[in-house]
Amino acid sequence: MEQIFTCTVCPFGCELHVDLSGDEPVVTGHACARGKKYGVAEATNPVRTVTSTVLIDGISELHPNLKLLPVKVDKPIPKAMMFDGMRIIKTLKVAPPVKAGDIVYKDFLIPGVNLVAGRNI
Amino acid sequence: MDKLIVIGGGPAGLAAAASAVDAGVSPEDILLLERDDSLGGILNQCIHAGFGLHIFSEELTGPEYASRYIDRLHEREIPYVTDAMVLSLNADRELTYVSPKDGFIRLKASAVVIATGCRERTRGQIMIPGTRPAGIFTAGSAQRFVNMENKMPGKRAVILGSGDIGLIMARRLTLEGAKVECVAELMNYCGGLARNVAQCLNDFDIPLLLSHTVTDILGKSRVEGVKISQVDENRRPIPATEKIVPCDTLLLSVGLIPENELAREAGVVIDPVTGGAVVDQYNQTTAEGIFACGNALQVHDLVDNVTLEAEAAGAAAARYALSGTKTVNYVATTPGDNVRYIVPHKIDLGGSGDVKLSFRVTSTIRGCDTVIKSGSKELRRIRKRVVTPGEMESATVKISDIDAPVSVSIEERA
CATH class of the missing domain: 3.50.50.60 (FAD/NAD(P)-binding domain)
Structure with a gap:
């Protein structure tokens, strides 16, 4: 089975063909080693840094008008789990004060991955 | 001394203000004015990751990137006012602003940095x-x-x-x-x-x-x-x-349009291609002591480039505020083949060191050279695998090499 991606490592945008039929993924169409690595990752275990917002429960002294706290996963998660993540995020609320980097949700979908605050509130 | 005033508290204004302090202006002689209710500008709503790869070698979200520069402002104890709308600016660097905290204020600035960002079409x-x-x-x-x-x-x-x-x-x-x-x-x-x-x-x-x-x-x-x-x-x-x-x-x-109502009011000449001010390599506009940077000067793809440009503008504004004017000997920069615009628009040959030229190309070209000339003399030729209109290009030249107007062009390789 062959998958095709546009490489996003640099603006050149090589069209990568990744063949997964053998024991090892075979990448063609790349122009550099980074592109090859990207192709293998996209074909075998694509991951994404999910970011979203959670409701602020109460009023932030720092930002009284702000309704939402931006959050992100501190390590990329598998692309296929993005919507599972969003379902959890929708249920969350945080009460201020919260500091940027504070853990909002521990072991988010995967042990060792945390959802963290992106801003002081 | 009159205050060095930075208009705008987004990534450009934050970096310019901190850089002005680092260039020798006392924090109490700086004032940053932000019209929103908090600092950070458009970064506050850009919650996705991908900011700061060039400067910090990490993928930050917009609010995280903003926080790093808001921290720098606080570390230097630079005064700022939020909810502050600048109403007018003239070529003598007199400006007025209103805010719920201060009311209506009239100020004369030693130097002004316009960091007002851009608006959406x-x-x-x-x-x-x-x-x-x-x-x-x-x-x-x-x-x-x-x-x-x-x-x-x-x-x-x-x-x-x-x-x-x-x-x-x-x-x-x-x-x-x-x-x-x-x-x-x-x-x-x-x-x-x-x-x-x-x-x-x-x-x-x-x-x-x-x-x-x-x-x-x-x-x-x-x-x-x-x-x-x-x-x-x-x-x-x-x-x-x-x-x-x-x-x-x-x-x-x-599309985005640099926000330059204040610059226009001050008589600053605007480049019709970029929508931003015409500037020299110190980001000084055609109005003496008024500087411009960030998306108000040219719409950027990457905030990292905004920060670098604003740091240069802040340092130059500081030098102007501290030591005033000097005579200048300008040569123009001119876009050549396949180049849409160049910032800065002119180079003061009285300066020293390198000048960074930012420019955008007119179309995607694969396998080409960036060619920089001073008059007919070729200063640099840089091989490129690809250039695209969506990604800003840049190159530096030595001022000491320049003796005639500078052109930048993209030549396709045979």
Whole structure:
């Protein structure tokens, strides 16, 4: 089975063909080693840094008008789990004060991955 | 001494103010004015990751990137006022602002840094026909609603324009449960970064319709659909290709315009191509002691470049505030083949060191050289695998090598 991606490592945008039929993924169409690595990752275990917002429960002294706290996963998660993540995020609320980097949700979908605050509130 | 005033508390203003202190101006002689209720500018609503790869070698979110520079402002104890709207600025660097905290204030500045960012192009500016129902937003205002104010603009959206904010919003709306029908782009290439096409559209199977545009908006009180047509090579809609796409929301991501009302009022000459001020290598505008940087000067793709440009502008404004004017000997910079514009527009040969030239190309070219000349003398030739209009290019030249107007061109390799 062959998958095709546009490489996003640099603006050149090589069209990568990744063949997964053998024991090892075979990448063609790349122009550099980074592109090859990207192709293998996209074909075998694509991951994404999910970011979203959670409701602020109460009023932030720092930002009284702000309704939402931006959050992100501190390590990329598998692309296929993005919507599972969003379902959890929708249920969350945080009460201020919260500091940027504070853990909002521990072991988010995967042990060792945390959802963290992106801003002081 | 009069204060060095920075107008705007986004990434450009924050970096300029901190840099002015580092260049020797006392913090108490600086004032930063921000019209929103908090510092950080547009970064506050850009909650996606990808900022700071060049400067910090990490993928920060917008609020995280802003925090790093807000911290620098606080560490240096630089005074700032939020909710402060600058009302006027003249060539003598006299300005007025209003804020709930200070009331109406009149000030004379030792130097001014304009860091007012840019605005989105709206429906009126691209003249889409049709009714005027609710449900039409610029992508950036929708981004603010969703990411800061907890309001969804709609449930079923079409996005016109493939600028990065439009692509980012396609993903954001999808993750929040809306259906994004498609992104239509007038040009035959995508306006946003390839990585955003991959991660914001392809990941969610959202179609990108190149050479397509919205030719009508339907609905009375609320958008009920849009007509989308393919366009020919002259960007004229082909009537036979028109189709109706039902939707309740239309987002526009059709370009950004530097915000320069204050600069114009001060008599600053504006470059019609960039929409920003004409500047020299110190980011000084044509009005002495008034400097410009960030998206108010030229629309950037990467905030890292905004920060670097603003740090240079802040340092130059500091030098001006501390030691005043000096005689200058300018040569112009001129875009050559395949180059749309160059910033700075002129170079003071009385300076020393290197000058960084930022420029954009007119079309995608693979296998080419960036060629910089002073008069007919070639100063530099830089091999490029590819250049695209969507990614700003830059190159440095030594001032000591320059003795005539400087041109930058892109030459295709045979």
